[in-house]
Amino acid sequence: MGRCAVQLVLGPAGSGKSTYCQAIQDHCETTGSRRVHVANLDPACDTFGYEPSFDIQELISVNDVMTELGLGPNGGLLYCMEYLLDNLDWLENEMSQFGDDDYLILDCPGQIELYTHVPIMKRVIERIQEWGFDMVSVFLVDAAFLVDASKFLSGSLLSLSAMISLELPHVNVLSKCDLMAAEEVDSILDQTSAIQLWERDQVRQSLIAEDASEEERSRQSQLEQRRRQRGRLTDAISQLLDDYQMVSFVPLNIKDEESLEHVLATVDHAIQYGEDAEVRETDIEERMNASSHQDA
Numbered sequence: 001m002g003r004c005a006v007q008l009v010l011g012p013a014g015s016g017k018s019t020y021c022q023a024i025q026d027h028c029e030t031t032g033s034r035r036v037h038v039a040n041l042d043p044a045c046d047t048f049g050y051e052p053s054f055d056i057q058e059l060i061s062v063n064d065v066m067t068e069l070g071l072g073p074n075g076g077l078l079y080c081m082e083y084l085l086d087n088l089d090w091l092e093n094e095m096s097q098f099g100d101d102d103y104l105i106l107d108c109p110g111q112i113e114l115y116t117h118v119p120i121m122k123r124v125i126e127r128i129q130e131w132g133f134d135m136v137s138v139f140l141v142d143a144a145f146l147v148d149a150s151k152f153l154s155g156s157l158l159s160l161s162a163m164i165s166l167e168l169p170h171v172n173v174l175s176k177c178d179l180m181a182a183e184e185v186d187s188i189l190d191q192t193s194a195i196q197l198w199e200r201d202q203v204r205q206s207l208i209a210e211d212a213s214e215e216e217r218s219r220q221s222q223l224e225q226r227r228r229q230r231g232r233l234t235d236a237i238s239q240l241l242d243d244y245q246m247v248s249f250v251p252l253n254i255k256d257e258e259s260l261e262h263v264l265a266t267v268d269h270a271i272q273y274g275e276d277a278e279v280r281e282t283d284i285e286e287r288m289n290a291s292s293h294q295d296a
Helices: 017-031 062-069 073-086 088-095 120-130 143-147 149-166 182-189 194-204 214-230 232-244 257-271 275-295
Strands: 005-010 035-040 102-107 134-142 170-175
Touching: 005 017, 005 257, 017 035, 017 102, 017 134, 017 170, 017 257, 062 073, 073 088, 073 120, 088 120, 120 134, 120 149, 134 143, 134 149, 134 257, 143 149, 149 170, 149 194, 149 232, 170 257, 194 232
Parallel strands: 005 102, 005 134, 035 102, 134 170
Antiparallel strands: none
């Protein structure tokens, strides 16, 4: 049996990962394009809109760990993921039920340190790849970050960090765009660089009022200078993002079928999903044609 394609859904807590998983599954069921299964790998999440094909909480849960070992939420989550790492035979057994005609989405924990500070998820991913699965990571950032350039740049930096750490084909998705004005989303995505985005936000936040008195303008000017000095770190981060030129976002409106299809097509392209099927279909057609010519 062949191995199915695997989409690893990442992102900060509250970025809409579970909602994204359900939306993609419902979209594919509606269009009939593929058979999608969603599994939960977050031992702290016990409510989601989809019916999981398998759930890590069948193996271990944060609530049980906190109760039995007296750990806090973060320590409990770390313990659970280390426990998963020590019991990967459970995960392999659950994933082996899917064939190459299936498509699996893994809904992952939102604590970013699991991907950047400790090697747990990196090692889990390496084992899954050893089992023969093709994987792509999808990193979600909340579109609400658009209202604050510093938050948007922070989300971009987290995405870049996860991309480098996990070493997988990677797609960044701007989630919850249905909650934002389309013009605001477009204005951010149209920016050519992080530096340009940050500088635009600095102009917006200028403390100098046009109609202030000369004395007031002098005081505001001093405050403005101090504010811009504190922004030097953000300038450096913006320059880092521009130097890599690897962070871009695909906007997602889960209420728009075309938006869902665009995101799915982008993810498919990153993992080259469906190309093997097209090759197999071409080979079958060629064999049938050759056979018919021989019979003739």
